[in-house]
Amino acid sequence: xxxxxxxxxxxxxxxxxxxxxxxxxxxxxxxxxxxxxxxxxxxxxxxxxxxxxxxxxxxxxxxxxxxxxxxxxxxxxxxxxxxxxxxxxxxxxxxxxxxxxxxxxxxxxxxxxxxxxxxxxxxxxxxxxxxxxxxxxxxxxxxxxxxxxxxxxxxxxxxxxxxxxxxxxxxxxxxxxxxxxxxxxxxxxxxxxxxxxxxxxxxxxxxxxxxxxxxxxxxxxxxxxxxxxxxxxxxxxxxxxxxxxxxxxxxxxxxxxxxxxxxxxxxxxxxxxxxxxxxxxxxxxxxxxxxxxxxxxxxxxxxxxxxxxxxxxxxxxxxxxxxxxxxxxxxxxxxxxxxxxxxxxxxxxxxxxxxxxxxxxxxxxxxxxxxxxxxxxxxxxxxxxxxxxxxxxxxxxxxxxxxxxxxxxxx
Numbered sequence: 001x002x003x004x005x006x007x008x009x010x011x012x013x014x015x016x017x018x019x020x021x022x023x024x025x026x027x028x029x030x031x032x033x034x035x036x037x038x039x040x041x042x043x044x045x046x047x048x049x050x051x052x053x054x055x056x057x058x059x060x061x062x063x064x065x066x067x068x069x070x071x072x073x074x075x076x077x078x079x080x081x082x083x084x085x086x087x088x089x090x091x092x093x094x095x096x097x098x099x100x101x102x103x104x105x106x107x108x109x110x111x112x113x114x115x116x117x118x119x120x121x122x123x124x125x126x127x128x129x130x131x132x133x134x135x136x137x138x139x140x141x142x143x144x145x146x147x148x149x150x151x152x153x154x155x156x157x158x159x160x161x162x163x164x165x166x167x168x169x170x171x172x173x174x175x176x177x178x179x180x181x182x183x184x185x186x187x188x189x190x191x192x193x194x195x196x197x198x199x200x201x202x203x204x205x206x207x208x209x210x211x212x213x214x215x216x217x218x219x220x221x222x223x224x225x226x227x228x229x230x231x232x233x234x235x236x237x238x239x240x241x242x243x244x245x246x247x248x249x250x251x252x253x254x255x256x257x258x259x260x261x262x263x264x265x266x267x268x269x270x271x272x273x274x275x276x277x278x279x280x281x282x283x284x285x286x287x288x289x290x291x292x293x294x295x296x297x298x299x300x301x302x303x304x305x306x307x308x309x310x311x312x313x314x315x316x317x318x319x320x321x322x323x324x325x326x327x328x329x330x331x332x333x334x335x336x337x338x339x340x341x342x343x344x345x346x347x348x349x350x351x352x353x354x355x356x357x358x359x360x361x362x363x364x365x366x367x368x369x370x371x372x373x374x375x376x377x378x379x380x381x382x383x384x385x386x387x388x389x390x391x392x393x394x395x396x397x398x399x400x401x402x403x404x405x406x407x408x409x410x411x
Contacts, residue, residue, distance in 0.1 A: 053252040060245040067238035074231035081224045088217045095210030102203035109196040116190060267402025273336040274351045281334045281353035281373075288330035288410045289376060291360060292383065292394050294320035300406040315404035316359065316397035321383035323364055323392045329374040330358050330396070330411070338370045338381075344395065345387025348380055356410075357402075361395035362387050 274281075298318035321327075333352035341347045344361035348368070351357050364384025374380055383394045398407040 049252050049255050053249060056245055056249045056252060060242065060249065063238060063241045063245055067235070067242050070231065070235040070238040074228070074235045077224065077228040077231040081221070081228050084217060084221055084224055088214060088221065091210050091214040091217060095207060095214060098203055098207035098210050102200065102207055105196060105200035105203045109200050112192045112196045115192065119188070267399075270336065270349060270351070270357055270399065270402045271355075274355070274357070281351050283353040283356075284332050284376075286331075286376075288358070288398075288407075289328065290319070290411060291328050291330050291358075291396055292319045292321045292325055294325070294394070296320075297393065300404075300408065316361075316395050317407050319394040319396060321392060321394045323382075323384050325383040325392075325394070326367075326379045327360055327363065327381045327383055327394060328377045329380050330376070332376045333358075333374065335368050335370050335372045335374060335380070338366050338368065340386075343388045345389070346381070346384065347387075350374065350380070355401040357399045358407075359395075359397035359399065361397070362389050362393065 296317050297320050298314060300314060300317055327348075329350055331350075331352050333350040335348060336351045336357070337347070337349040339347065341361070344359070346363040346366065347359060347361045348363065348366060349357055349359050360381065362384055363381040363386060366381045368374060368378075368380045383392055385392045396407055397404050398410050399405065
């Protein structure tokens, strides 16, 4: 007995040291678990968010095209309305010019009418004077007492009689010439009046045409204004849809980045806690055992997610296990985490040395705590339905340096 005593004492001391290290480590683990939210690198949300982001990107391209089409339609409506307004303005200008021309034509027509009336009066006056001169000449030439026969007048007086007679004829001829001039003026006044009448009619026709064009364009303005308003509204709707998708994409990206950051934090935490163990967990040769006796109902790799219905990576394998089924350590090692993780629910992570760790998710309760050294086959908890599940089962993962790998290579 005494010969073994020299081995018993050092062994007892070593066990005490190791035990104290595990206890100290457990205290640190509980503190970390209390203040840190750990999210799996293969959390189903990251695949869903990625798929949603891809879908949103495609939808964004469609909406951008719709927005571009709506914007172009609005620009076309703006151009059509601007063109119509220009035409209306031109018609209004033409109407204003026609009115001005009409007023000018009226004034010129009134002036020509005055000239015409004056020339007619002058012509009539000249005719009357001519008629009186002819009558006077006739009377004088017919009255033997006033205009004696040249033969009855003495020779020395005949010349004077002839001269007076010639003067009377000349006076009559002057009146006739005056009538001719008045007649020419009257003709000119008539022609001028006719021109002004034509100008007045043309100005009236131009005004009527401008009125017709403006009247025809005004109803179109209301239609185009409505079309422009509709185009602006549609453009605003499409712009809002594009902005909404951009915002959603930004949200997806932020969530993905956060989940990836949390995933990286999980891998880093596993490594850190593995490194915190003063005495590294010895690598025990041999394969792992199944943590529960139930059959495997879902393998590692891409699958149709039972909750979200899309294809995404399943980072471990699932065992059929009713609520309360004992869960065993697949291999001996140190419990480095016994906490709640998003998606996984109640989860335990065991370090097996050499960078290898196992993860046991969706437990109903724990049988061990962080810092505990467990042997292969030791009960560490009980299966349940915590986290994202559709029914009771055990989700089991094997990770190498924090990265998930196919557990079947180790079982």
